[in-house]
Amino acid sequence: MSGRSVTRRNVMRGAVLLGVGVAAGGVNLSARSPAHAAVPSPTIHGTDAWNARPSRTAVTVRDHRPDKIIVHHTATGNRDDLSLDWAYTLSRAIQNWHMDHNGWIDTGQNFTISRGGHITEGRHRSLETLRGGVSFVHGAHAGPANGSSIGIENEGAYVSVAPTDTLYESLVDFCAYTCHQYDVEPARIFGHRDFMSTQCPGNVLYGMLPQLRRDVADRLGQSPPPLRWPTVIRGDGGERVRTVQHLLRHHGAGIAADGGFGPITENAVKAFQTDAALNADGVVRQETWQELILALRRGSAGEGVRAVQRQLHYQGFTTAVDGQFGPGTDRSVREFQARHGLTASGVVEPPTWRALVA
Ligand SMILES: [Zn+2]
Secondary structure (H helix, E strand, O other): OHHHHHHHHHHHHHHHHHOOOOOOOOOOHHHOOOOOOOOOOOOEEOOOOOOOOOOOOOOOEEOOOOOEEEEEEOOOOOOOOOOHHHHHHHHHHHHHHHHHHOOOOOOOOOEEEOOOOOEEEOOOOHHHHHHHOOOEEOOOOOHHHHHHEEEEEEOOOOOOOOOOHHHHHHHHHHHHHHHHHHOOOHHHEEEHHHOOOOOOOOHHHHHOHHHHHHHHHHHOOOOOOOOOOOOEOOOOEOHHHHHHHHHHHHOOOOOOOOOEOOHHHHHHHHHHHHHOOOOOOOOEOHHHHHHHOOOEOOOOEOHHHHHHHHHHHHOOOOOOOOOEOOHHHHHHHHHHHHHOOOOOOOOEOHHHHHHHHO
């Protein structure tokens, strides 16, 4: 580790001496999307600041950008100590647990935010690569998504209560900066449970993610944030993938609605795109969504209804997932529409579909 640490210090010192901030180091800033306004970096305390142990072996640096951010909660106590000292202590405790109990090479997540809003680097080199904006550190926080995401652990347990305002504000700052550095769409901020079977990041924090995406979009100068159909691609997981799968099944695909976007789903998307005279690239974007969805109302039945019911259920509505659009589903749809500023018609048309999967 020492060789790399020296290199890193030199890079940081060089950047400071040049007076250009730590985003220097030969990175081609012009490669970044001009759509994003400049976003200042929040203060992020590196592993040196909190006296991290060296990683057991060299961390893996991916030579491409991550395409998403994954939000976690630590599921530890909701302490009242908001100090920087405590944030450092917490970072050390997490690293010890991950190395000594889990047997990992280092802290699992890339970054951590304490309840006091202090942001610390988790796995070594996560900060240096974030500054560079072209590579990132492969962490251990979200199974199959580790190789394509930045993991952010938020101190506390958010199953039934919300995080502190200070933590939330730092999370917005951190996500905005990270989206800017890596050119990640705010819509691609996810919860851990979107990729694995887990409660994480708790129902309350998970329920705050739509607001977080809006706040981050705001910060990036995308105001008002465009309501876009999300892009769903191979490697993705969770309810949005399940929705795609149910809709593909509606259109005759013999695939499982298991929430995992693997080669079978990709082939089904390509076949559907071919039939619909779309570019058969296997990626679900606006044009494909618009062909996949169908208008649903009370009395409808089948896979499309199941897709709607699963989304509603997942988003906290007490809706049966039985494929029958009855009075219960009708009530939930109207309530969902009202909450999202849509006409509470009970009819699931494109704007409602888009809000459901956004
Ligand atoms: Zn998690």
